Amino acid sequence: MMTNIDDTSADRLSLIVKARLVPLFFQLLGHGFSVKVQTGTSVKKLLCHQLGIHEDYLAQRIQTIFLNAKVVDDVNSAIVDKDATMALSGAMPGLVGAILRSGGFYAPMRSQISHEENSPASQVKKGKITLKLWNLVVKELGPTFLEQGIWIEAEEVQSFIKRHLEALKIECQTVKLNDNPAEVDRLRKAQWKTKLVFLQVKSEKTG
Amino acid sequence: MLGNYDLVDKMKAEYGEKVHCISIGPAGEMKMSAASIAFTDMEQRPTRHAGRGGVGAVMGAKGVKAIVLDDEGTTARAPADPEKFKAANKEWVAGLRKHPVTGEGLPAYGTNVLTNVINEAGAYPTRNFSTGQFEGASKISGETQAELENARGGEGSATHGCHRGCVIRCSGTFYDKNGNFLTKQPEYETVWSHGGNCGIDDIDAIAQLDRLDDDYGVDTIEMGAAIGVAMEGGVAEFGDAEAAINLVKEVGQGTPLGRILGSGAAVTGQAYGVERVPVVKKQAMPAYDPRAVQGIGVTYATTTMGADHTAGYAVATNIMKVGGDVDPLKAEGQVALSRDLQITTAAVDSTGMCLFIAFAVMDQADTFQALLDIITAFSGAPCTADDVAELGKSVLRKERDFNMRAGMTNKDDRLPEYMLKEKLAPHNIVFEVSDDDLDQVHNF
Numbered sequence: 001m002m003t004n005i006d007d008t009s010a011d012r013l014s015l016i017v018k019a020r021l022v023p024l025f026f027q028l029l030g031h032g033f034s035v036k037v038q039t040g041t042s043v044k045k046l047l048c049h050q051l052g053i054h055e056d057y058l059a060q061r062i063q064t065i066f067l068n069a070k071v072v073d074d075v076n077s078a079i080v081d082k083d084a085t086m087a088l089s090g091a092m093p094g095l096v097g098a099i100l101r102s103g104g105f106y107a108p109m110r111s112q113i114s115h116e117e118n119s120p121a122s123q124v125k126k127g128k129i130t131l132k133l134w135n136l137v138v139k140e141l142g143p144t145f146l147e148q149g150i151w152i153e154a155e156e157v158q159s160f161i162k163r164h165l166e167a168l169k170i171e172c173q174t175v176k177l178n179d180n181p182a183e184v185d186r187l188r189k190a191q192w193k194t195k196l197v198f199l200q201v202k203s204e205k206t207g
Numbered sequence: 208m209l210g211n212y213d214l215v216d217k218m219k220a221e222y223g224e225k226v227h228c229i230s231i232g233p234a235g236e237m238k239m240s241a242a243s244i245a246f247t248d249m250e251q252r253p254t255r256h257a258g259r260g261g262v263g264a265v266m267g268a269k270g271v272k273a274i275v276l277d278d279e280g281t282t283a284r285a286p287a288d289p290e291k292f293k294a295a296n297k298e299w300v301a302g303l304r305k306h307p308v309t310g311e312g313l314p315a316y317g318t319n320v321l322t323n324v325i326n327e328a329g330a331y332p333t334r335n336f337s338t339g340q341f342e343g344a345s346k347i348s349g350e351t352q353a354e355l356e357n358a359r360g361g362e363g364s365a366t367h368g369c370h371r372g373c374v375i376r377c378s379g380t381f382y383d384k385n386g387n388f389l390t391k392q393p394e395y396e397t398v399w400s401h402g403g404n405c406g407i408d409d410i411d412a413i414a415q416l417d418r419l420d421d422d423y424g425v426d427t428i429e430m431g432a433a434i435g436v437a438m439e440g441g442v443a444e445f446g447d448a449e450a451a452i453n454l455v456k457e458v459g460q461g462t463p464l465g466r467i468l469g470s471g472a473a474v475t476g477q478a479y480g481v482e483r484v485p486v487v488k489k490q491a492m493p494a495y496d497p498r499a500v501q502g503i504g505v506t507y508a509t510t511t512m513g514a515d516h517t518a519g520y521a522v523a524t525n526i527m528k529v530g531g532d533v534d535p536l537k538a539e540g541q542v543a544l545s546r547d548l549q550i551t552t553a554a555v556d557s558t559g560m561c562l563f564i565a566f567a568v569m570d571q572a573d574t575f576q577a578l579l580d581i582i583t584a585f586s587g588a589p590c591t592a593d594d595v596a597e598l599g600k601s602v603l604r605k606e607r608d609f610n611m612r613a614g615m616t617n618k619d620d621r622l623p624e625y626m627l628k629e630k631l632a633p634h635n636i637v638f639e640v641s642d643d644d645l646d647q648v649h650n651f
Contacts (some may be wrong), residue, residue: 064303069327093318135316
C-alpha cells in the first residue's frame with residue numbers, strides 16, 4: 001500500500017497507542033485524508049495496484065463507491081483525476097442504500113448522480129486525492145492505512161486532539177513529532193508547519 | 208399529562224413489574240398530528256414508536272392513554288408444523304447473519320450508518336432541504352455515534368435488539384456524558400431530522416431531542432422537519448440546539464407554538480408563511496432529498512400515506528426503468544421487475560417482519576425461500592412467492608382505494624412545486640420525473 005509522500009518539510013506525527021484506541025482514529029479516515037498516487041487511472045487500478053486493496057475485497061466488501069460525490073458503477077472505466085475525492089463504504093441498508101450500491105440493480109433510480117466517464121483518459125501522472133473510508137471498510141482497512149501513515153489537514157488533527165485529549169493522554173504510549181519525543185498536551189497548541197500533517201498510528205501490538 | 212416514561216413507571220407500579228405498555232404521550236392526548244404511539248422495548252422503556260401518520264392523535268381521539276399487556280400465564284402461539292418451522296428458522300437466521308447489511312453493518316452501526324454515505328451522495332437534506340450536504344455530517348455519523356456509545360456504555364452498547372430474539376440487532380443504547388441512560392440509539396432519520404436538517408452537529412443534543420420526542424410521543428421525522436421549517440421561518444436559528452430542545456418542550460407543554468409545531472411541518476409552514484415545506488399529502492419527507500435520488504422522489508409522491516421512504520419499494524421501479532427499458536404501460540416484464548420490491552414492503556409489513564429483512568431477502572434466493580417456509584410452517588397454509596406478491600398488491604390497492612374514496616386524486620401524488628424548480632447543491636438538479644409518469648405508478 002502506497003501512502004508515502006515526498007514533502008519533507010511537513011510535520012510528521014507518529015503515535016504508538018494501545019490497541020483499543022486505534023478505532024478512535026477512524027474518524028479522521030472518515031472525514032477524509034490525502035494520499036499521493038498516480039492519477040489518470042481507473043478506480044480499480046488505483047485501489048488495487050497502487051493502494052494494495054485486494055481485488056476480491058473490492059468486489060465483495062466495498063459495495064458503495066463515490067468519485068467526486070457521484071456513484072461509481074464501473075470501477076474499470078471510472079478515471080480518477082488529480083484532486084479527486086473518493087469515498088468507500090460497505091453495503092448500505094434501506095431502499096436508498098440499495099439504490100446507491102455500485103453496479104446495483106436499482107442504479108437507474110439515481111441516474112442523475114451516477115458517475116459517467118465522458119472524458120478521454122487523462123495522462124497518468126503523480127497527484128493527490130482525498131480518500132474517505134467508512135463503516136465496515138474503515139474497520140477492516142483503517143488500521144493498515146494508519147500504520148502506513150496518512151496525510152491529514154493540520155486543523156483536523158488539532159481538532160481531533162482537543163476533542164480526545166484525555167483518552168490520548170492515557171492510551172498513547174509513544175508520541176513523536178518530527179522524530180522527537182512530544183507530549184500530547186503540547187500538541188493541543190502546536191503550530192503546524194504546513195497545511196497537511198503526516199500522521200502515523202501504530203498499535204502497541206505492531207509498533 | 209404524563210409523558211410516556213412516567214406513564215410506564217406508573218403502570219408498572221399498578222399492574223406489576225413485568226408488564227408492557229402501548230401508550231400515547233401528551234402530544235397524543237392533545238391530538239397533535241405528529242403524535243406517535245409508543246411501545247415499550249425489552250427494557251420496558253417507551254422507545255419504539257409507530258411514528259408516522261399521526262396514529263397517536265387517533266388513539267387520543269378515542270380517549271385511550273395506554274394499553275397494558277401482561278402475558279403472565281399465557282403461552283406463545285405454536286407453529287402448525289414445529290419441525291419444519293424450526294428448520295426454516297435456522298436457514299432464515301443463517302441468511303440474515305451472512306448478509307453484509309443485516310449481519311454486519313446494521314448490528315455494528317445501526318441505521319445511522321447511512322449519514323456519511325447519503326451526505327457524500329449530495330442527498331442529505333440540510334437546513335430545511337436547502338442543500339444536499341452538511342458540513343457537520345461526520346460528527347453525527349453512525350460510526351461516530353457507535354464509538355461514543357461503546358465508550359460510554361461499554362463494548363456492545365451500539366448493538367441491541369428492539370425485540371426479543373432479533374437477529375439483526377440494529378439498535379443500541381445511548382448514555383449521556385455521565386454514563387446514565389438517556390435514550391435508545393437514535394436512528395438515521397432522527398439524527399438527520401434533528402441534526403443536519405436543523406443545522407445541528409451535536410450528537411448529545413440530538414439524543415436529548417430523541418428522548419423528548421419519545422417522552423412526549425411525537426414522530427421524530429415530523430418533529431425535526433417542523434423545527435427545520437420553523438427555523439426557516441425565523442422562530443430559531445439553524446444550528447441552535449438549545450433552541451430546538453426548547454421548541455420540542457413547547458410541544459410537550461402544549462403551548463400555542465408547541466401546538467403548531469406538534470401539528471407537523473405543513474401546518475408550521477402555513478403559520479409562518481414558509482413556502483419551502485418538504486411534505487407530500489401533508490406528511491414530512493424523510494432523510495433523502497428526492498432531487499438527488501429521483502427514485503425515492505417517485506416513492507414520496509405516490510405512496511399512499513404521504514412522503515414515506517419505506518413503502519416505496521413496491522412502486523418506483525416500473526417508471527424508473529430498473530432492470531432495463533420497460534414500457535410502463537405494458538404488463539410483460541413488469542411483474543418480474545416489481546415483484547421483489549412489492550414483496551419487500553406491503554407484504555413484509557403484513558407478515559409483521561422487520562422491513563430490514565428486505566436486503567437479505569432481495570439478494571439471497573435461499574433466504575427468501577426460508578421466509579416462505581417460515582410462513583408456511585407457522586400458519587399451516589402453503590405460501591409461495593406469487594402469494595406474497597399478491598398480498599402486497601392487494602394491500603396497495605386497498606390503501607389507494609381508501610385514499611380515492613377519501614377524496615384524494617392524482618394531484619396529491621406530487622412533490623412540492625419548489626423541488627421542480629429549485630436546484631439542489633452540490634449536483635444542482637431538480638426533480639425531473641413528469642406528472643404523467645407519476646400517474647402510471649399505480650397501474651398494476
